[in-house]
Amino acid sequence: MKIAVDCRMLGMSGIGVYLENILYYWLETNKAHSFVLIGDEKKLSKLKFGENCNVVSCSSSVFSFGAMFSFPVKEVNNCDVFYSPTFGIPFGIKVPVYSTIHDVVFLDVKGLVGGLSLLVRKLFYCRAIYASKKIFTVSEFSKTRIKKHFNTNKEIVVAYNGIRHDLFEWKNKKRSSDLYKNYLLYVGNIKRYKGLDILLSAVKAMSDVKLIVVGKYDDMRTSDKELLNESSLNENKVVFVGQKSDEELYSLISDAEALIQPSRYEGFGIPPLEALFLHTKVIISDIPVFKEVYSKLPVIFFENGNSNDLQKKIEGISNEKSPDCIIPEIYSYKNTAAIILKNITIE
Structure with a gap:
């Protein structure tokens, strides 16, 4: 089977990492299928692929109306199917379409984007659901939210996120960050x-506590910055280090006293999984998706939104052993890639 893949988000965080790991397992282990990879040639050149792959150059943005009509659909329509790792599906595609919708955070979290931006995202979501033969998502929670907002009868297949392939390689040559000692760690976007x-x-x-915050700060919205400024924290207590390379991030996670994920909303939530893989203690909010993904793993839950309860859990971690667990196979990108490929090629 000849599969066209939208690779325009390759190299980005989040969906870009998801796509990179899907492609890693597809291209490394599947010689029975051929692939047409559509995206930035320079970024795609970093992937390992053989004679069963062709690259089609396309540098347009995924979420722009212009790109919806300027995508190289001729090359796509010469394939058997088209797969997109997100919900930006171009017009003019005549072969079966499969897509991943990771979450509907823009619809569930009020005020995250303005009125016009929200309308545009709704249109993109609707387009993806209408065009897709099957939809993939990363948790049962996200599946229920998609169904709630769009009341669709389309089949939605859950394929969980996993441990990225290069983290396995890094763990075998693990090295200390040597930058900070005895710290708590937060990894993620700086959004409410x-x-x-x-x-x-x-x-x-x-x-006597130090918190390291990894995530973008410079491009925050004013309301988010005000939210943080209200805390008036001592710089010796909290250090914003911005974005880090993958290897720097792995070192920070591995050396941390605990990784803390206090999210009010997630579609999955990957950092706690990576922390457990690196035997770092994890404290997370008890939101539904975290209960779904982590309830059988050695994490510490605190009541969502309750900073006093979180404080108690942090103060108690010194008595907790570092987690020594085997991450279930369902939380591997090898499994994710296999589920998607099976559903694409089963027809």
Whole structure:
């Protein structure tokens, strides 16, 4: 089977990482199928692929109306199927379409985007659901939210996120960051729904604690910056380090006293999984998707939105052993890639 893949988000965080890992397992282990990879040639050249792959150059944005009509659909329509790792599906595609919708955070979290931006995203979601033969998502929680907002009868297949392939390689040559000692770690976007303000409130009430925050800060919206400024935290207590390379991030996670994910909303939530893989303690909010993904793993839950409860859990981690667990196979991108490929090629 000849599969066209939208690779325009390759190299980005989030969906870009998801796509990279799907492609890693597709291209490494599947010689029975051929692939047409559509995206930035320079980024695609970093992938390992053989004679069963062709690259079609396309640098347009995924979420723009212009790109919806300027995508190289001629090359796509010479394939058997088209797969997109997100919900930006171009017009003019005549072969069966399969797509992944990771979450509907823009619809579930009020005020995340403005009125016009929200309308545009709704149109993209609707387009993806209408055009797709099957939809993939990353949790049962996201599946229920998609069904609630769009009341669709389309088949929605859950294929969980997993441990990225290069983390397995890094773990075998693990090295210390040597930058910070005895610290808590937060990894993620600095948005209100990520719950960083809850963590900052907990840390503010504690003595002798250091928090390292990994994530974008410069391009934050004013309302998000004000949310953090209200905490008035001592710079010796909280350090914003911006974005880090993958290897730097792995070192920070591995050396941390605990990774804390205080999210109010997630579609899955990958950092706690990576922390467990690296035997780092994990404290997470008890939101539904975290209960779904992590309830059988050695994590510590705190009451969502309750900074006092989070403070208690942080103060108690010194008595907790570092987690020594085997991550279930369902949380591997090898499994994710296999589920998607099976559903695409089964017809």
